[in-house]
Amino acid sequence: MMLWLFDGITMARHTEEENARDRAAALHPACELCRSPGGMLVLQRPHWRLVRVEDQDFPAYYRVIWNAHCAELTDLTPEQRHECLDAVAEVEAVLRRHLRPTKINLAAFGNMVPHLHWHIIARHVWDSHFPQPVWGPRQREVPEGARARLAATPATLDQAMREAFGPTSEAK
Template identity: 55%
Template structure:
């Protein structure tokens, strides 16, 4: 008999490269040119809801999500950060941490809504902002690794 984890794409991708990971979760980069710096925080074992975790694990997930948001705000400088834990399509516990800028293709709606601006129809000033943000992503990932390692990995 198969378990939900057998067909879960997040369980199947557990070995994929991560920006950062510990023994309970991983932070992965999402390749989305409209939202440079977008990451997901994914719980490593198959669980669908936050209440499937014990108190200590729930606290750990939220602390990591909030550290990711803090580094994103500091380095990527978005106008807003969206945090989302939906799991409607993939019922495996994960958080989306999404940098948002006024005037992005979906603004002010969620990124899963129909875009309000067609690809390539953004004003040049907004395209320049997105290009500049994309150039900050490698340093954002480095700072994220550094901050999460200091906060969450045990000292040798």
């Protein structure tokens, strides 16, 4: 939100993103992913957004969320599918470049929300669940904490994501 002085009245001028979210929330008031970003918003595009999930065990955990109500991959057109997966691949590339993780895990479940969203998670041999999926049984404790062992901080990763994708929707 930007503050805007007009005729002595301070008006709240919404950003494009806030306007889009307001429209979505008006259409689907009960939908959590229309009302809120669904994580720490990293960047916003017309069709999708990138958020970082705050998870103590998996500090390099991002989500690409399709902005419209589209639950399944095959609800998208082939072009939209490629756009969405290209974004997922770009997030994966940034994580690999900065973290050299053991593996990237990708998943789209969406059993509870009507938005296709991709989980993109950097995994390491030493992490709490490896080689199990993060939704599986815990394998070990990481005494110093996962964040301390990552090769880059979440803030650095967020910045790298924004640079990899270039200017956000507002600028283009």
